[in-house]
Amino acid sequence: MMSDENGLSHRFEINGHDFSNAGRISTNIKAILQEIGIHSSIVVRTAIASYEAEMNVVMYAHRAVLTLNITPEKLHLKLEDEGPGIENIDLAMKEGFSTATDxxxxxxxxxxxxxxxxxxxxxxFEISSIPGKGTSIDITICLDKTEKK
Amino acid sequence: MKLKEIIEKLQLKVLMDQDKLDMEVTGGYTSDMLSDAIANSKEGNLWITLQTHQNIIAVAKLKDLSGIIIVNNREPDEDTLQKAKEENVPLLGSEETAYEVSGKLYELISS
Known part of the structure; x- marks a missing residue:
């Protein structure tokens, strides 16, 4: 799939409350993955994950840095935001729970x-947060099918 | 079935014309929640929604949807039209409700 063994790295900045650019970074990431020939099912999974990560920053945080790293084995997205953080991660992980405004x-x-x-x-998937400071998210997607869960 | 046939049969308004009207539509997904649409729609689906703001375009683009149908005769925002044009996402409109559009699209595609 990739001939370069050193991998590929991209860094993106996301601004909180910027609804007019929301989705731009995940669209960008999708284009990068398609260009280097990543399998479409992985592209879709990454697009969904990065979109949700991006929207969380737009809706709740002040700003964030999203880093994409791709090696022949895996794709890694790391998001670090400055923002209110999450008080109760277990609750935030529960489907249907939201602190979104009306x-x-x-x-x-x-x-x-x-x-x-x-x-x-x-x-x-790993998430950690310090209330009042920010949230950090680590997403790994395996590219080598034998490593897939 | 091709998008242009669906536009004709469902009497949809083309709100933002695109060169993708020959695209094959694989089915539909009806939802007004963006996270639900991005998680559960499939490539080539037509997304039926009442949302009119610009963020719907990114969802359609990320999931390679064949287009968006805005129901109940709602008008998309100006920046939604602009984004649809930039991202080459067909934006369509219907006077009917999401229920009616979904039912008709289901009939058309499964027949």
Whole structure:
């Protein structure tokens, strides 16, 4: 799939509350993956996970840095945001739970599916948060089928 | 079935014309929640929704949907039209409800 063994790395900045650019980074990531010939099922999973990660920043955080790393074995997305953080991660991971405002819900956000969608599409998912400081998310998707869960 | 046949049979308005009207439609997905649409729609689906804001375009683009049908005669925002044009996502409109459009599309595609 990839001839380069050193892997590929991209860094993106996401601004909180910037609904007009929301989705741009995940669309960008999708294009990168398609260009290097990543299998379409992996592209779809990554697109969903990165979209939800991006929207969480747009809706709740001040800003974030998203790093994409691709090696022949795996694809890794790391998101670190500055924002209010998450008080109760177990609750935030529960499908249907959301702290979205009424305005966001009217726009069709706040289904309480964001973090669960990320987890579902990842082979490995880690989240940590410091309330008042920010949230960090690690998403790994295996490219080598034998490593797939 | 091709998108242009569906436009004709469901009497949809083409809100943003695209060069993709020859695209094959694989089915539909009806939802007003963006996370639900991105998680559960399939490539080539037509997305039936009442949402009119610009963020619907990214969902359609990310899932390679064949287009978006905005129901109940709702008008898309100006920046939604602009984004649809930039991202080459067919944006369609219907006077009917999501229920009616979904039912008719289901009939058309499964027949």
């Amino acid at each position: 305005e966001m819900r009217e726009m069709g956000f706040g289904a309480g599916m964001g973090l669960p969608n990320i987890k579902k599409n990842a082979d490995k």
